[in-house]
Amino acid sequence: MTAGQADALQRLWPKWGLDIDGQRVVDLAELFGNDNPVVLEIGFGMGEATAQMAAGDPGTNILAVDVHTPGQGNLLNLADQNGLSNVRVGNGDAIILLREMLAPDSLDGLRVYFPDPWPKKRHHKRRLIQPEFLSLAATRLKPGAVVHCATDWEPYAEQMLEVLAAHPDFENTQEDGGFAPRPRFRPLTRFEGQGLDKGHVVNDLLFRRVQR
Template identity: 90%
Template sequence: MTAGQADALQRLWPLWGLDIDGQRVIELSELFGNSKPVVLEIGFGMGEATAQMAAADPDTNILAVDVHTPGQGNLLNLADRGGMDNVRVANGDAIILLREMLTPDSLDGLRVYFPDPWPKKRHHKRRLIQPEFLTLAATRLRPGALVHCATDWEPYAEQMLEVLSAHPDFENTQADGGFAPRPEFRPLTRFEGQGLDKGHVVNDLLFHRVPHQGR
């Protein structure tokens, strides 16, 4: 961790940090100090893309979750330098955050960019995008909320498409039921650029949370 990242963590964590402990339910309007829409981003690396999206869309709050301490410090530093008060950084397990700490229908979007692909077959069960995860996420997403995934690991992209398409709580935004073009609001990440340089194919998936049954 650089000195700048460590300094940002020390200064800004009390203001913009959230420890995921599963001990309390949080009101997102209190966490951000306003009632703007909130998007949950799971896994943000060093935070450059998150900071760019926060700067480009100040009317959307981003709750960004990761366990990588240098990345947490870097994102806090970028947000502070850019004057972006619409970013909060959470440390810990996103599953616990969703299950124990967020209220129903509290999120307007979910972003999962370049999650660990766990390429070995015996590790596939560790992949984040699974039916059980989507069922949990659906309880916290408002009807119409956008789920946006991106990966440069094609077998994982196929699995994501299959699992999301089969889930009754989500509907593909693409009429052909396939992958989506990269939307303008998602910046090209450094990691993505490295993958593209190696000839990897990046796939985006854009699904909406369908309205709750019986409403």
């Protein structure tokens, strides 16, 4: 961790940080200080893309969750430097956050960009995008909320598409039932650029939470 990241964590965590401990239900309006829509981002790396999206859409609050401490410090630093009051950083397990700390129908969107693909077959069960995870997420997403996933690991992209298409709480926003073009609001990340340089194909998926 750099000195700047450590300093940002020390200064800004009491103001913009959220410890995911499963001990309380979070009032998102209180956390952000307004009633704007809230999108949950799971896994944000160093936070550059998150900061860009927050700057590009100041009317949307982003609750960004990761366990990587340098990344947390970096995102807090970026938010501070760029005057981004619509970012909050969560430290801990996103499953605990969804299950224990968020109210039903409290989220306006969910973003999962470049999650660990767990490429070995025996590790596939560790992948985040699974039916059980989607069932949990659906309880916290408002009807009409969009789940946006992106990956440069094609077998995982195919699994994501299969699992999301089969889930009764979600529908594909693409009429052809396939992958979506990268939306303008999702920046090209450094990690993504490295993958593209290696010849990887990046796939986006945009699924909508259906009405009950």
